Amino acid sequence: MRFKAVILLFLIFCSAPRSYAEARPFFGPDNSVSVTDRNFLPLRNILSGKDGVMLPVSLEEVSPWLILSVLAAEDKRFFEHGGVDLKASARALWQNINAGKVVSGASTITQQLANAINPKERTFKGKLKEAYAAAALERELSKEEILEAYFNTVNFGGNIYGVQAAALVYFDTDASSLSLSQAAFLAGLIKSPTQYNPLKNLKAGVKRRDEVLRRMLENGFINKELYALALEEDIKISPQNKKFTAPHYGLFVAGKAPAGAALIQSTIDGKIQSYIEEILPGYVEALKKNNVTNAAAAVLDNKTGEVLAFAGSADYFDERSSGQVNGALSLRQPGSALKPFVYGTAFEEGFLPSDKVEDEDKFFKGSFRPKNYDEEYHGAPSMRRALACSYNIPAVQVAGELGAYKVLETLKKAGFSSLEKNADFYGLGLALGNGEVTLLELANAYRALANGGVWRPMVYALNPQVKQAGRAQRFFSEETAFMLTDILSDNNARAAAFGLNSPLNMPFDFASKTGTSKDYKDNWAVGYSRRFTVAVWVGNFDASPMRRISGITGAAPILRDIAVFLDGNYSSEKFETDSSFDMPASLAHADICPVSGKLASKNCAGSVREVFPADKLPKEHCALPLKEHQEDAGAVLGAAEGIIFPADGDVFxxxxSLAAEAQQIKFKASEEGFWFIDGQNLPCPRSRECFWPIKSGKHRLKFEGRKTYQVSFEVLN
Incomplete structure (x- = not known):
């Protein structure tokens, strides 16, 4: 018996088959594309060709047990016939004549392959055509080539084609690693993938496996000892709800692959992707009470444009929440997340962050009457404060002065190709995000801000043949991009609306913005450091509204977690010396009075550090009396005075698991001064910020500016 099995395997492997590429034209379904992460680790996506799932393998990559199992189950005389088994055909013909219909096909492996290439009707005439096609295949291909093509096209249930796909789906292993029992089980499926479907009728599938093993024993392919051991092995089908890494991205990038590509090395960083896929379900679960059922996120490398992480939903396999919908590519209203591009357009026209803008009840063109999120009016805040606090009325006011056409033109240059309607369709509501965009578009537009106002296409794969769409174009000057970055990273400026300790207050430089669409159907948070851009969406795919939630409470905490993870795990790479944003030499800072907008003087209750073009620095000092400052100081400065971070009583x-250089706290103050920790002077020059390497225990932080401020905090191990 052993001798006969050895002879069979020798016949299979003794002659070198022609290349897989040469054999491929003889079979039908398109090869699926295998997608890996940037380090060639499989993303475990099994991608569909036009006829189903197929991950091609060579004959040498198929387990010998599977070859023998299939020969025993389907065509034991495969190496003896010329495409048609005359003995089996005669037997089948007699059975069919007696039954008056086709009840037995006796199709050989070659006939099955011929039918897969060009399906025939299940009639006597169809069987004759199949036999003729099989004979033609035998003339064109060697036995080994026929087997290889067969193993890559045979159906194992549903849209699963080929032994590699079947091995991965059912047993979570490669076709080369199948055990004898597993191989016999898969071979048994070929007869009737529906009847023996292990996901619906495992018992029937196991019974069919036992029959295949018996045939192997009878034909001398295995001995009694192997037969007994295989019968005793439990068939354990892999859970079908397991989470494959980056399932949405695998499908997305495969669609961009050139014809015939079998492998795509994607840009996905497995470590970042796994972290995001781990945290999203927990956040969605916590937000269920707010009628939130899903979330999506993306991470881009600012310099290269590579998509490092891409989660289209919180759980790809959650059918109740439409988990297979790709939230990263779905069109949604971004709300206030578009406001930076409105203000940036104004800066391009000569406006400055210190300029005042009206915030009062007002009707705009078309009887448009926007309301602020807090349903209050704020007088005449600076553009810095209006953008940082995300006031709606000032944004519409600025858009009105510019014109909706000019705003839309900027947005299109920033990569928002989804905004296909004309400016009249959107109107001034465009400033509040009434147009629909994708999360990936939003992420790349913010990445452009991080890159000094230059939009560049994203990179989806490291294969050179996977082309990227679009050409680089500048839509903002370097100065405008930095002014926006400076505002979006100014925790002091947004404190009046979001508080000092909102999720957007990072312990490192990070520019960010939130957005909530009309009727609370979509919730966004997007931001960037020097190296990464992160975008998050939270909401429902069925467009049902969320309850009591905004960008700062929905998407922002997720954004913060991802940003902190990136800083802690990648901060030592590329930007080792400085993580702060680089201000162009053509800009300069000045401390101005938040009430008058002029250079701060001794009567000013506080000052705001503002950025100006170097040739537009204010020259006059504030001359307003102290009383006017006292009346307006609270409204202008809010709580952001003295030590901004940390707050008294904070616990760290x-x-x-984090890199040593990430174990620091960035102290922040509202003005320049000197820092002391536990009575010791910190080695920072007179400044608003100071980094402190953390030490466990309770600590007292003192800051000396115009006044002395103190807070206490604790660091736990």
Missing amino acids: VSSP
């Missing part, structure tokens, strides 16, 4: 936790 050190992490042994």
Whole structure:
């Protein structure tokens, strides 16, 4: 018996088959594209060709047990016939004549392959055509080539084609690693993938496996000892709800692959992707009470444009929440997340962050009457404060002065190709995000801000043949991009609306913005450091509204977690010396009075550090009396005075898993001064910020500016 099995395997492997590419034209379904992460680790996506799932393998990559199992189950005389098994055909013909219909096909492996290439009707005439096609295949291909093509096209249930796909789906292993019992089980499926479907009728599938093993024993392919061991092995089908890494991205990038591509090395960083896929379900679960059922996120490398992470939903396999919908590519209203591009357009026209803008009840063209999120009016805030606090009325006011056409033109240059309607369709509501865009578009537009106002296409794969769409174009000057970055990273400026300790207050430089669409159907948070851009969407795919939620409470905490993870795990790479944003030499800072907008003087209750073009620095000092400052100081400065971060009573936790250089706290103040920790002077020059390497225990932080401020905080191990 052993001798006969050895002879069979020798016949299979003794002659070198022609290349897979040469054999491929003889079979039908398109090869699926295998997608890996940037380090060639499989993303575990099994991608569909036009006829189903197929991951091609060579004959040498198929387990010998599977070859023998299939020969025993389907065509034991495969190496003896010329495409048609005359003995089996005669037997089948007699059975069919007696039954008056086709009840037995006796199709050989070659006939099955011929039918897969060009399906025939299940009639006597169809069987004759199949036999003729099989004979033609035998003339064109060697036995080994026929087997290889067969193993890559045979159906194993549903849209699963080929042994590699079947091995991965059912047993979570490669076709080369199948055990004898597993191989016999898969071979048994070929007869009737529906009847023996292990997901619906495992018992029937196991019974069919036992029959295949018996045939192997009878034909001398295995001995009694192997037969007994295989019968005793439990068939354990892999859970079908397991989470494959980056399932949405695998499908997305495969669609961009050139014809015939079998492998795509994507740009996905497996470590970042896994972290995001781990945290999204927990956040969605916590937000269920707010009628939130899903979330999506993306991470881009600012310099290269590579998509490092891409989660289209919180759980791809959650059918109740439409998990297979790709939230990263779905069109949604971004709300206030578009406001930076409105103000940036104004800066391009000569406006400055210190300029005042009206915030009062007002009707705009078309009886448009926007309301602020807090349903209050704020007088005449600076553009810095209006953008940082995301006031709606000032944004519409600025858009009105520019014109909706000019705003739309900027947005299109920033990569929002989804905004296909004309400016009249959107109107001034465009400033509040009434047009629909994708999360990926939004992420790349903010990446352009991080790159000094230059939009560049994203990179989806590291294969040179996977082309990227679009050409680089500048839509903002370097100065405008930095002014926006400076505002979006100014925790002091947004404190009046979001508080000092909102999720957007990072312990490192990070520019960010939130957005909530009309009727609370979509919730966004997007931001960037020097190296990464992160975008998050939270909401429902069925467009049902969320309850009591905004960008700062929905998407922002997720954004913060991802940003902190990136800083802690990648901060030592590329930007080792400085993580702060680089201000162009053509800009300069000045401390101005938040009430008058002029250079701060001794009567000013506080000052705001503002950025100006170097040739437009204010020259006059504020001359308003002290009383006017006292009346307006609270409204202008809010709580952002003295030590901004940390707050009194804050508790920090050190992490042994983070890089040492990430274990720091960035102290922030509302003005320049000197820093002391536990009575010791910190080695920082007179400044608003100071980094402190954390130490466990309770600490007292003192800051000396115009006044002395103190807070206490604790660091836990």
